[in-house]
Amino acid sequence: xxxSALEVQALSKRIGNxxxxxxxxxxxxxxxxxxxxxxNGAGKTTIIRMIVSLINRTGGKxxxxxxxxxxxxxxxxxxxxxxxxxxxxxxYMTGYQNLKHYARMSLSPISQERIDEIVKLVDLENAIHQKxxxxxxxxxxxxxxxQALLHNPSIIILDEPTNGLDPQGIREFRQHxxxxxxxxxxxxxxxxxxxxxELMCDRYVIIEKGKLIxxxxxxxxxxVEQEQLREVIFTVNSSETAIKLLKNLSISNVxxxxxxxxxxxxxxxxxxxxNAHLVKNEIAISEITVTRKTLEDRFIEITNQQEEMAVK
Amino acid sequence: xxxxxKNEWIKIFARKSSYVYLILLVxxxxxxAFAYDKLFHVIGGAMTEVAADGSSTATEEQPSVWxxxxxxxxxxxxxxxxxxxxxxxxxxxxxxxxxTIKQLLIRPYKRWKILLSxxxxxxxxxxLLLIGLVAFGFIIGSIFFGTxxxxxxxxxxxxxxxxxxxxTEGGQFIQTFIYxxxxxxxxxxxxxxxxxxxxxxxxxxxxxxxxxxxxxxxSGIFTMLLDxxxxxxxxxxxxxxxxxxTYDDTVNGMxxxxxxxxxxxxxxxxxxxxxxxxxxxxxxx
Ligand SMILES: Nc1ncnc2c1ncn2[C@@H]1O[C@H](COP(=O)(O)OP(=O)(O)OP(=O)(O)O)[C@@H](O)[C@H]1O
Ligand SMILES: [Mg+2]
Numbered sequence: 001x002x003x004s005a006l007e008v009q010a011l012s013k014r015i016g017n018x019x020x021x022x023x024x025x026x027x028x029x030x031x032x033x034x035x036x037x038x039x040n041g042a043g044k045t046t047i048i049r050m051i052v053s054l055i056n057r058t059g060g061k062x063x064x065x066x067x068x069x070x071x072x073x074x075x076x077x078x079x080x081x082x083x084x085x086x087x088x089x090x091x092y093m094t095g096y097q098n099l100k101h102y103a104r105m106s107l108s109p110i111s112q113e114r115i116d117e118i119v120k121l122v123d124l125e126n127a128i129h130q131k132x133x134x135x136x137x138x139x140x141x142x143x144x145x146x147q148a149l150l151h152n153p154s155i156i157i158l159d160e161p162t163n164g165l166d167p168q169g170i171r172e173f174r175q176h177x178x179x180x181x182x183x184x185x186x187x188x189x190x191x192x193x194x195x196x197x198e199l200m201c202d203r204y205v206i207i208e209k210g211k212l213i214x215x216x217x218x219x220x221x222x223x224v225e226q227e228q229l230r231e232v233i234f235t236v237n238s239s240e241t242a243i244k245l246l247k248n249l250s251i252s253n254v255x256x257x258x259x260x261x262x263x264x265x266x267x268x269x270x271x272x273x274x275n276a277h278l279v280k281n282e283i284a285i286s287e288i289t290v291t292r293k294t295l296e297d298r299f300i301e302i303t304n305q306q307e308e309m310a311v312k
Numbered sequence: 313x314x315x316x317x318k319n320e321w322i323k324i325f326a327r328k329s330s331y332v333y334l335i336l337l338v339x340x341x342x343x344x345a346f347a348y349d350k351l352f353h354v355i356g357g358a359m360t361e362v363a364a365d366g367s368s369t370a371t372e373e374q375p376s377v378w379x380x381x382x383x384x385x386x387x388x389x390x391x392x393x394x395x396x397x398x399x400x401x402x403x404x405x406x407x408x409x410x411x412t413i414k415q416l417l418i419r420p421y422k423r424w425k426i427l428l429s430x431x432x433x434x435x436x437x438x439x440l441l442l443i444g445l446v447a448f449g450f451i452i453g454s455i456f457f458g459t460x461x462x463x464x465x466x467x468x469x470x471x472x473x474x475x476x477x478x479x480t481e482g483g484q485f486i487q488t489f490i491y492x493x494x495x496x497x498x499x500x501x502x503x504x505x506x507x508x509x510x511x512x513x514x515x516x517x518x519x520x521x522x523x524x525x526x527x528x529x530x531s532g533i534f535t536m537l538l539d540x541x542x543x544x545x546x547x548x549x550x551x552x553x554x555x556x557x558t559y560d561d562t563v564n565g566m567x568x569x570x571x572x573x574x575x576x577x578x579x580x581x582x583x584x585x586x587x588x589x590x591x592x593x594x595x596x597x
Contacts, residue, residue: 052418055594078420088411093326101322104315105419147415 003066005030005155005186006051011060013046013210020046022210024060028155028186028203033177035197035204036190043210044190045085048159051188052082065154078107081153083161087144091133095124095143098132099150106151114150121176122146137164145176155186162196174200232271233263235287236278245281246274316426320433324399330437333395337445338452340391344384345456348375376461377453378481385449386488386555392445393499393524396438400503401516403434408511417595427590431504438500446489477561484558491554491568494575498552499523501579505586523552538564545570548578 004027013021021043028034036044049055051062053069062069067076089098099119103110119128122142127135135143141164148156162170177187177200191197197204198218206214236242239256246254246264251274255263266274271290278285324330352375407413417423462482479487502523507516526549534550544550545566552575557568 049595054414054417055596056592073422074420076420077418080418082418084414084418086411088415090323090326090412091410093323097322097326101319102415102419104319105421107420 004028004063005032005065006157006188007061007063008047008051009061009063011047011050011062012058013043013050013055014058020210021050021058024205024207024210024212026205026212026215028188030154030186031181031184032203033181033187033189033201035201036188036207037192037194037197037204038190038207039192042192042207044192044207045159046210047207048082048084048157048188048190051157052080052084053077054084074107078151079154080157081148081151081155082157083141083144083148083159084157085159086163087140089132089135089140089143092131094131095119095128095135095139095146098143099128099147102147103150108151110150118146118149121149123172138166138169141165141169141173145173149180149185153185155188156180157188159190160192161189162191162193170196230266230268231263231291232266232274233257233261233287233289233291234274234278234285235261235289237284237286241281242278242283245278245283249274249277313425313429316421316429317432317436320403320430321436324403324433324437330399333399333441334444336395337388337391337441338448340388341385341445341448341452344388345380345452348380348384349456375457376464376481377450377457377459378461378464378485380453380457381446381449381485382481382488385445385453386485386492388445388449389442389492389496390524392438392441393496394521395441396434396496396500397503397520397524398517399437400434400500401507401513401520403430404504404507405511405513405516409513413595423591424587427508427587431501434504435497435500438496442492442496488555488558491558494554494572495552498548498575498579498582501582501586505582508586508590523549534564538566546574548574551575551578 006028007026009025011021011024012019024043024047026034036047038044046055050057050060053062053073062076064076065079067079069076089095090101093101096115096119099115103115119125122145124139124142124146127139132140132143141161145156145158145161148158162173165173177189181187181202189197189200201218203217204215205212234242237260239259239262242262243254243256246252246262251264253264257263264274268290271288275285275288407416416426419426462480464481465478466481466484467476467478499520503516503520506519507513510516534544537544538550545564550564550566551571554568554571554575556563557571561567
């Protein structure tokens with residue numbers, strides 16, 4: 001079986017007597033965009049710093065493309081590219097000189113053409129020979145992606161990569177990531193923005209207070225949502241009658257929104273039944289609106305559940 | 313490893329200040345040469361007057377390039393040390409300060425290798441300053457005072473003891489140059505250690521200059537302390553400057569061999585502290 005691009009096992013980090021990261025494990029496959037989602041201070045950056053060996057691990061293992069980072073550090077690191085927190089460069093050198101600098105540190109030689117190709121990919125051709133101190137944050141983000149990609153890594157790790165990008169930039173960035181993933185590169189991004197993770201990732205985990213509390217894939221997400229209640233709005237000819245009819249079915253949590261519309265919480269599969277019941281009793285239904293539960297609701301729901309559990 | 317050193321070398325010279333220090337040294341050399349030349353004209357003038365009295369024949373106290381190297385150029389080496397301390401401290405602490413250390417350490421090289429490449433590069437720069445100083449000193453000295461004078465006999469010593477010895481201008485210079493090197497490297501190493509430990513450039517430069525200052529200006533106090541406390545001679549300060557041994561073989565009961573050995577011990581200690589702490593540290597810049 002092919003190796004995962006990245007596998008972390010039971011990562012933990014203790015500082016003082018505080019467990020900042022507590023037994024986090026996950027795997028990322030090649031060609032997959034993986035999200036590390038969590039509120040501020042959850043421990044995302046700490047996890048990333050441990051993966052790239054900037055800080056010591058209190059416990060746990062890291063494998064990059066199957067290579068154990070402890071037993072074969074150089075080989076493992078040569079298959080990884082990253083931006084940790086903000087993209088920092090030597091401001092007194094040009095973007096190009098910065099890239100050359102990192103290119104020299106690759107174990108496999110990097111050609112001139114490769115650098116040019118990457119510069120083109122991140123769309124910095126016009127500014128690459130300017131000193132980095134003249135760059136905007138968005139340009140530095142892109143240069144950061146460029147230095148992470150230079151040496152054809154199996155995985156790139158980007159900590160809050162859309163920081164400082166404008167909406168247009170974020171859109172392009174998303175497309176870039178997708179292109180990279182299609183070429184078989186795995187991508188790990190961290191974010192505290194659900195909408196971002198939802199749009200970019202194939203799969204994500206939620207980190208809360210250093211623990212991995214939820215893991216799901218965006219597309220399989222529907223299964224999870226099946227059992228959950230969601231808001232359904234029926235537009236009917238008479239709210240009063242409809243509410244009475246529903247009471248007969250012992251459904252009482254119905255809200256009258258207006259003379260022509262009612263709202264109730266239903267699991268997905270109940271909607272059709274309710275519809276049939278109303279129609280059978282000669283209610284004219286002109287519209288049924290199901291509000292889709294977004295990741296955001298789930299995120300808040302999940303983190304709140306954790307909170308409640310912690311209180312108990 | 314060569315690639316790493318090359319990277320560090322390029323980064324050093326990507327900063328304008330690295331050229332400025334070299335240029336400053338040349339400027340100091342010119343100023344020194346002018347001043348030295350003036351000084352000899354004054355003294356020379358006075359001597360001719362004496363000679364005109366007929367009471368004594370004019371002594372040919374003509375300065376030579378070697379004489380210039382021994383006095384002015386060796387005096388300017390303090391600036392080599394100063395500039396080295398600044399560049400060494402800046403080299404490490406700027407990586408922490410700018411956060412570039414993170415991007416530097418996520419490469420396929422062990423941390424100690426990356427640190428060692430920095431260590432080599434800054435010491436190379438330091439040597440470049442020194443060699444630049446001597447080379448330009450020689451050229452400027454030759455222009456002002458003419459070549460030659462290498463074999464001129466001079467008498468040194470009597471500074472710390474009554475013993476005097478005879479040597480040549482050239483011999484004296486070469487010996488001083490060689491005796492200067494260990495101190496330079498050790499002070500660089502101290503600055504390197506401080507900036508790695510504290511990540512703070514101001515602190516590293518400050519302490520570096522303090523060490524420099526203390527070892528070159530407080531020798532009187534050292535003599536006093538050395539008289540009183542035997543253990544004082546095992547400290548680093550009285551041993552940092554080997555060039556004093558070019559005047560006298562024993563200074564305060566210490567010899568060049570003794571001081572050099574003490575330096576080596578401190579050197580090894582500092583290197584171990586620097587590399588060990590860097591290898592272990594959590595990089596949170
Ligand atoms: N060196 C340290 N000493 C003590 N606590 C630390 C240290 N580094 C991080 N922490 C704590 O660990 C927790 C996780 O920090 P981390 O930077 O990993 O969060 P994050 O998920 O990246 O947050 P953000 O979204 O704000 O970037 C925080 O509560 C932080 O205060
Ligand atoms: Mg963070």
